[in-house]
Amino acid sequence: MLGTYFYHEILRKTVIGFGTLFNNINIRHQDGAGNNFSVLKVPLAYGPMQKFLARIQQQADLDRQTAITVPRLSFEMTGLTYDPTRKTGITQTFTAKNNTKARKVYMPVPYNVGFELSILSKLSDDGLQIIEQILPYFQPSFNITINLVDSIGEKKDVPIVLEGIDMSDDYQGGFESRRIIIHTLRFTAKTHLFGAIADTSEGLIKKVDVDYYADTDRKRAKRVQRYTATPKALKDYDSDETTVVDGGIADTKKTKIKLSATTDISTGDRIIIDSEIMKVRTNDTATATLTVYRAYDGTTAATHEHNATVNILSTDDDALIELGDDFGFNETTSFFTDGKTYSPSQGIDV
Secondary structure, X not given: OOOOOOOOOHHHHHHHHHHHOOOOOEEEEEOOOOOEEXXXXXXXXXXXXXXXXXXXXXXXXXXXXXXXXXXXXXXEEEEEEEOHHHOOXXXXXXXXXEOOEEEEEEOOXXXXXXXXXXXXXXXXXXXXXXXXXXXHHOOOEEEEEEEEEHHHOEXXXXXXXXXXXXXXXXXXXXXXXXXXXXXXXXXXXXXXXXXXXXXXXXXXXXXXXXXXXXXXXXXXXOXXXXXXXXXXXXXXXXXXXXXXXXOOEOOOOOOEEEEOOOOOOOOOOEEEEOOEEEEEEEEEOOOOEEEEEEEEOOOOOOOEOOXXXXXXXXXXXXXXXXXXXXXXXXXXXXXXXOOOOEEOXXXXXX
């Protein structure tokens, strides 16, 4: 379990998604007539606000003042906490499919990612312009869609919740000091973290056995009946093209159908012509004529053209059922008089 390498870049994608929300904010300055004489796109960078404050005051060598463009935005991830209010059972799994491949995936774990967005400005109006372009979208949350796990195509809406706003005005100091107004917005992104994704569909349930007992004594009761269910295909997957219709089927109630050959078809087989499934009642191989039940397995009786392809629905098709397709169930019931009990761990009767 632990030690299996995986990296879905979920936290990285969450950080990028959060930052993308604020990468196209502009401010405008107007003259007395209301005409714009300055339009500035506010720069955005990842990093702590203190780092940019230090850059405003000094360079790395600490020996001379330097200027930095304001207004500007900076953001950083400040924390990561588990969210028990969104948890699911730890052993629950779901089936994911991507490129027709099914995989078993454990339920994701809910985590809250803390962010701080700092707005640095010299003029009060600049800061207010930026604030007003942000706040109306958070009531108090704004959803972004993130492709969390590429391998299974898992996309989720991640709510970004505005938790609070702080403001400080650094106006103290001499006339040579630069005034900096700082608005700090605190956010929480409610995301999910996924563990390792299995490369195979091993573990998916493909067969169910239910044993019935004649007594409620769990220690001494022996099974007397077993019900078994397995998936049953409702369309052809292996394209066996067993035969073709001879002369067409013009009547939707006709139960005797003539084919070009029926030697490969047995009584009890299910065949499919176009999208109609039929079950074979009798097979006269001499005349290549079948007597069938029409509109079987919930399909609809229809007319069929001459030379329409006839496929047999067999256990080969059952094994090829694709994730997300409709399917039925093969159901069998067995009766026992041996008094044995089925052992799930050993897979045998004991």
